[in-house]
Amino acid sequence: MSELLDIIKDKSLTYEQRVLTLARYAEDQLNVLAIDAETQNLRDEGIICDLYEGHAPYRPRYIVPDYDKFVKNGSKFLELEPPENLYDLLNKLIILYRHVPSISSFPVYIGNIDYLIDPFITNEEDDYKFIKYFMQNIDRTITDSFCHANIGPKETVAGKLILRAQRELNTSIPNITIKYDEDVTSKELLYDSLKTTMVTAKPSFANDKMFRKEFNGDYAIASCYNGLKIGGGNYTLVRIVLKKLAEKTENYNEFINELLPNAVNNTIKYMDERIRFLVEETSFFKSSFLVNEGLIDISNFTAMFGMVGLAETVNRFSKGRFGIDKEADDMGVEIIEKIYKMVNEHKNEYCKAFDGKFLLHAQVGIDDDKGVSPGCRIPIGEEPDMASHLNQIARFHKYFPSGIGDIFPFEETYKNNIEALANVVNGAIDTGVRYLSIYSSNSDVIRISGYLVKKSEIEKLRNGDPVLRDTVVLGRGAVDNQKVLERKVRGNV
Amino acid sequence: MIKYGYIRKIIYFSAIDGPGNRTVIFLQGCNFNCLSCHNPETIPIFNNLNMENTEVQLMSVYDILKVLDKNKSFIRGVTISGGECTVQFEFLLDLVMNLKKHGYEVYLDTNGSLEISKFQQMLHFVDKIIFDLKVFEEKEHIKLTGASNRKVKRNIKIAAVSHQIYEIRTVVIPKFIDNYKNVDKISKFIASLDKNIQYKLTTYRQQGVRENLLKTNSPSKKQMSNLKEICNNNGLLNVIVN
Ligand code: SF4
Numbered sequence: 001m002s003e004l005l006d007i008i009k010d011k012s013l014t015y016e017q018r019v020l021t022l023a024r025y026a027e028d029q030l031n032v033l034a035i036d037a038e039t040q041n042l043r044d045e046g047i048i049c050d051l052y053e054g055h056a057p058y059r060p061r062y063i064v065p066d067y068d069k070f071v072k073n074g075s076k077f078l079e080l081e082p083p084e085n086l087y088d089l090l091n092k093l094i095i096l097y098r099h100v101p102s103i104s105s106f107p108v109y110i111g112n113i114d115y116l117i118d119p120f121i122t123n124e125e126d127d128y129k130f131i132k133y134f135m136q137n138i139d140r141t142i143t144d145s146f147c148h149a150n151i152g153p154k155e156t157v158a159g160k161l162i163l164r165a166q167r168e169l170n171t172s173i174p175n176i177t178i179k180y181d182e183d184v185t186s187k188e189l190l191y192d193s194l195k196t197t198m199v200t201a202k203p204s205f206a207n208d209k210m211f212r213k214e215f216n217g218d219y220a221i222a223s224c225y226n227g228l229k230i231g232g233g234n235y236t237l238v239r240i241v242l243k244k245l246a247e248k249t250e251n252y253n254e255f256i257n258e259l260l261p262n263a264v265n266n267t268i269k270y271m272d273e274r275i276r277f278l279v280e281e282t283s284f285f286k287s288s289f290l291v292n293e294g295l296i297d298i299s300n301f302t303a304m305f306g307m308v309g310l311a312e313t314v315n316r317f318s319k320g321r322f323g324i325d326k327e328a329d330d331m332g333v334e335i336i337e338k339i340y341k342m343v344n345e346h347k348n349e350y351c352k353a354f355d356g357k358f359l360l361h362a363q364v365g366i367d368d369d370k371g372v373s374p375g376c377r378i379p380i381g382e383e384p385d386m387a388s389h390l391n392q393i394a395r396f397h398k399y400f401p402s403g404i405g406d407i408f409p410f411e412e413t414y415k416n417n418i419e420a421l422a423n424v425v426n427g428a429i430d431t432g433v434r435y436l437s438i439y440s441s442n443s444d445v446i447r448i449s450g451y452l453v454k455k456s457e458i459e460k461l462r463n464g465d466p467v468l469r470d471t472v473v474l475g476r477g478a479v480d481n482q483k484v485l486e487r488k489v490r491g492n493v
Numbered sequence: 494m495i496k497y498g499y500i501r502k503i504i505y506f507s508a509i510d511g512p513g514n515r516t517v518i519f520l521q522g523c524n525f526n527c528l529s530c531h532n533p534e535t536i537p538i539f540n541n542l543n544m545e546n547t548e549v550q551l552m553s554v555y556d557i558l559k560v561l562d563k564n565k566s567f568i569r570g571v572t573i574s575g576g577e578c579t580v581q582f583e584f585l586l587d588l589v590m591n592l593k594k595h596g597y598e599v600y601l602d603t604n605g606s607l608e609i610s611k612f613q614q615m616l617h618f619v620d621k622i623i624f625d626l627k628v629f630e631e632k633e634h635i636k637l638t639g640a641s642n643r644k645v646k647r648n649i650k651i652a653a654v655s656h657q658i659y660e661i662r663t664v665v666i667p668k669f670i671d672n673y674k675n676v677d678k679i680s681k682f683i684a685s686l687d688k689n690i691q692y693k694l695t696t697y698r699q700q701g702v703r704e705n706l707l708k709t710n711s712p713s714k715k716q717m718s719n720l721k722e723i724c725n726n727n728g729l730l731n732v733i734v735n
Contacts, residue, residue, distance in 0.1 A: 385505045387564040413508045419569065420514035424506070427567035491508055 012461065016143070020105055030056040032281075033273050039266040047245045048267050050238045050274070051306075051366060057236060057278040059101040059288075061304075064220045065295040066231035067111035070096055077289030086120040086127055090134040097142060100290070102223075106144040109222035109233075110174060114151040114159030121157050131158070132165040139171040145451035146223045152178040153208045155189040163196045163203070170200045172445050172452040177221040177435075181208035182426055194421045194438070198414065201439035201447050204405065207397075207429050214401045224364050224451060225435045226403035229353045232300020234402065236274045238267055239306030239363045242313040242335070243372050252317035252331075256338060264342045271303050271358065272348055279350050302353040304402045305343045306363035309372040310335060311379050323378030323392055332376065333395055336360075340399045359402035364448075367476070375404055383488040390428050397434035405435035407447050411491030412440055441489040448479075455485075498584035499539040500552045501576060505564055511600045511623065511659055513569025516561060520585065521549045523577040525604055525638040527627065528707045529666055529697060535576035554584075554591045561597070570598030570620070579607040579615070589618040600659055604638075605645035612648045621659035622652050629678040633670050646682070653686035661690060665720060666697040668709040672720060680724040680732075691731040694720055 007013070007021045033055065035043070042048040053061060071089065074082040078096065083089035093116070100107035121127050138147065151159045166176065178185070178193045185208075193203050204225065211219045211227050220230050228234055245263050249255050279285055279298070290296045310332050311322040320328035340360055347356030362375025373379045376396040383389055386408065393406050414421055421438060428436055437447050444454050457472045458479060479485055499521040504510075510517045522538035523530075530536065539549055561571065571592055578585055578601055585601075592599045602623040607615065616622075626645060628634040634642040652658045663679055665672050676694065683690050697711055717734045724732040 387505055387567050390567065391563060411508070417508035417513070419512055420506075420508040423514035423569050424567050431566055491506055 012467075014143075014467075024052070024054060027054045027056050027058070032056050033277055035270060035273065036266075039270050042263060042266050043270075045244060047241055047263055048238060048270060049241055050236070050270070051363075053103060053236060053238075053274070056282075057274050058282045059103075059284050060233045060235045060278065060301065061103040061237050062108045062222050062226065062228060062234040063100055063102055063290065063296060064109045064222055064228045064230055064233045064300075065096070065100055065107075065111075065290060067093070067096075067116055067295075069231070069293075070295055071116060073293070075289065075293055075295075077293060083120070086117065086122070086130055089117065089120050090130055094134070094137055094141070097138070102146075104144045104146055106142045106147055108146045108148055109220050109228070110138065110142075110147060110149050112150045112152075112179075112220075114156045114162055115154075116158075117162070118156040118158035121161075124157060124161065128161045128164065131161045132169065135162065135165045135169055135174075136171070139169065139173040142173060145172050145175060145453060147174040148222050148224075149174040149176045150179060150221050151176060151193075151203060152189065153181045153184040155186040159189060160192055163192050166202065167196050167199045170445060172201075172454050172457075175224075175452055176203040177206050177225070178203040179208040179211070179221070180205045180425070180429065182429065184208065187422075190422055190425070191418050194418045194425070195415075197438050198410070198418075198421070198440040199443065201437070201443055201445045201452050204435060204437040204447075205425050205429070207432075207434045209429075210398075210432075210434055211401070221435075224403060225405040225437075226304065226361060227359070227401050229300040229302070231295065231297055232302070232353050233296060235278055235301055235303045235350070236271055237304040237306050237361060237363070238271050238274070239308055239361075240264065240267055240339075241309055241369075241372060242307055243309030243316075246309075246313040246316045255313075255317065256335065260335070260338060261342060264339055267305065268343070268346050268358070271305065275303055275348060275350050298350065299352040302351045302402070303348065303358045304361040305339075305358045306361040307336075307339060307376075308363045308365055308369065308374055310376045310396075311373040312371065321382065323382055323389070324384055329392060329395060336376065336396060336399050360400045361402045362396070362400050362404035375400075377406060380487050386424070386490050390424075390431055390433055394428075394432035397432060400434065403435075405437060406433070407437045407439075407487065409439055409441040409446075409487050409489045411489055412442060414491055415440060446485070495553050495555070496584045496587045497551045497553050498557075498581050498588065500550050500557070501535050501548065503557075503560060506568070507572070510572040510574065510602060511570065511621070514567060515570050515572045515600070516564050516568050517572045517574055517602075518557065518578075518588075520573065520575045520578040520581050522580040523575055523604070524580055524606060525577065525640050527638045528669075529627075529637065529664055529702060531698075531700075531702055532576070533703050538580060554588050557588065558591060558595060561592075561595075565597075570600060572600040572602055572623070574602035577604050577606070579603055579611070582607070582611055582615075586615060586618070589615065593618050605648045606640060606642075607644070607648065609644065609647055609651070612644075613651060616652065616655060616657060619657070621657050623659050624649055624652070624661045626661050626663055626679055626682075628670060629675055629682065633675075637666075637669065649683075650686060653690065656687075658687075658690050660693055662693045662695055664695045664697050665712045665717065666707065666709055667712045667716070669707055672712070672716070673723065676720045677723050677727065680727040680729050684728040688728050688730050690729070691733065692724055692729050693733045693735065694724070695735055 074080045083092050097107050102108045314322040314332045318328040318331045322328045365374040457467050458476045501519040501521045504517040507517045523536045599619045605624045
């Protein structure tokens with residue numbers, strides 16, 4: 001009970017954060033999932049980790065509404081007619097966002113907003129103001145950096161106005177990804193995006209061709225960088241902390257042939273159980289208006305199988321260093337391939353989006369991970385030169401349709417040479433990189449692992465002041481524990 | 494016969510040595526001895542590796558191509574700089590020929606002092622040149638660099654005719670010479686060749702420079718923008734200050 005009182009008294013929480021923390025506390029009093037002893041052991045050891053997703057999942061972790069449908073039909077439940085003009089559209093979108101749940105209770109996907117807005121543009125300068133107010137509204141009301149907007153791949157007037165607003169507002173929310181395809185995206189939109197990311201650390205670049213092929217058409221990038229089906233989402237994300245699993249043995253063969261398959265199987269079982277509870281026992285898919293009005297459909301859902309700490313695992317067993325020596329990277333590929341194969345062999349009846357399959361996800365880590373590198377990333381401080389780095393990550397990106405990405409801070413001089421950044425992005429995508437983020441080493445808004453945080457807000461929190469956006473707390477943890485401010489700055493090396 | 498060059502350093506990604514992302518190869522050795530040189534360690538000309546320096550490596554054209562290979566997808570081109578890259582003429586020629594053969598866009602960053610005939614030969618194998626034109630008056634040029642600038646001006650004229658100048662640069666060093674006069678003359682000279690040539694005025698910074706050679710300081714922003722105005726008044730259309 002004292003924990004409950006602690007939450008009520010905690011000075012660093014806003015009202016909203018306090019209510020959500022209380023709800024999480026309440027949920028965790030339940031013990032309703034059927035978890036066998038072996039899985040529970042692995043959970044207790046921190047090897048299988050559900051990222052505090054809660055003991056009784058009552059909504060999918062990530063929801064990806066079909067916003068096109070909403071714009072076309074309006075919503076009966078929300079008593080909204082289809083929008084008639086730009087202001088009407090933006091207002092109605094904001095209303096809908098308020099009703100899209102997720103693990104953090106904030107929407108993690110708010111649409112391909114340029115395509116949504118563009119048909120309503122009538123006068124660029126006037127409309128720009130509305131778009132800017134809209135973006136500002138999102139930053140101040142969806143106070144969670146996992147909120148993600150998409151733009152592109154085609155250039156639109158709205159897309160360019162959105163980027164312009166981002167440069168002016170310089171806010172951390174929403175996270176933005178441009179779906180980028182050199183053959184479809186205009187050079188102007190690419191340059192505009194690069195210019196913007198050197199100011200405000202977004203948008204990131206998604207390899208549109210790669211995603212489209214895997215998703216057999218359109219897709220959404222939600223939360224950090226997770227590819228998901230539109231009109232669907234992800235039930236749950238459970239990760240294996242490979243580093244902790246590796247620490248159980250000195251012997252690589254034992255790791256790859258016994259410990260790893262066993263942990264993967266138990267993780268799958270645990271995910272199956274979470275999905276079963278959510279779909280069969282809770283009311284979400286029976287009563288949510290999102291389902292009833294077809295904004296999401298259970299047939300477009302999947303689940304995400306996460307992993308972290310590949311680098312540390314390889315470095316434990318290999319004579320080489322992960323990210324530097326080929327033999328070490330080869331071992332990394334072998335481990336990921338093993339996981340990939342096992343996960344793909346499993347079928348869950350509720351994961352119809354991908355024929356019953358879960359998708360792999362290179363998880364970015366959480367604030368209290370210490371000495372565990374995100375997903376397949378090379379540890380901060382050990383990054384090789386950027387060309388080698390990009391070639392290395394391309395070996396891993398193909399296995400992770402529901403999310404993997406790497407982050408590169410660039411020297412200020414690149415602000416004056418946007419073409420140079422375009423060379424890097426185009427080269428990366430050609431090499432097989434799925435997703436990359438770029439920012440200027442001296443910006444206030446920086447990318448922590450997938451999400452964005454302002455350095456100035458981390459300082460505020462350090463001084464014990466409450467901050468509006470909940471992810472700042474995670475950002476501080478990452479700065480302290482994962483050295484994210486010490487990433488190798490690119491250019492002139 | 495395989496040719497080897499003395500390489501001071503290779504920067505894999507650079508945004509400040511020509512358009513786009515570029516790999517920059519710094520060759521050791523210079524025939525000038527500028528009081529304002531920011532990399533004086535690159536001045537000594539090497540004849541063998543026994544000279545006391547572990548940072549200079551002997552590399553063949555093949556070695557360099559191998560290093561570039563992994564970079565190729567991410568860069569627009571290669572810039573060769575120094576020291577003064579043309580000091581190792583034979584090697585440089587071999588290098589640029591091979592770079593072109595492998596499809597690289599090649600820029601040279603040079604003080605422009607190479608013999609005219611050799612320079613013309615070199616021009617066939619490079620895309621563009623970045624020149625330093627430090628001082629316009631020959632006497633003052635000798636005072637700053639220890640060498641004449643007659644060839645520099647001639648080579649600039651030659652490269653202008655074939656539209657192979659990417660940029661001409663002048664470092665603005667207060668007190669040493671009258672910068673207004675110097676920049677006025679240089680900008681008139683450039684404008685007489687082609688008004689579109691990019692001219693960059695660089696702010697002198699003490700950092701890295703050999704101490705006590707020049708007792709001076711950095712020019713103010715105001716001074717730099719005044720100089721830019723002079724260039725614009727003389728008709729230059731692309732003037733950059735940095
Ligand atoms: S020409 Fe360049 S490298 Fe040579 S001494 Fe002058 S500044 Fe230094």
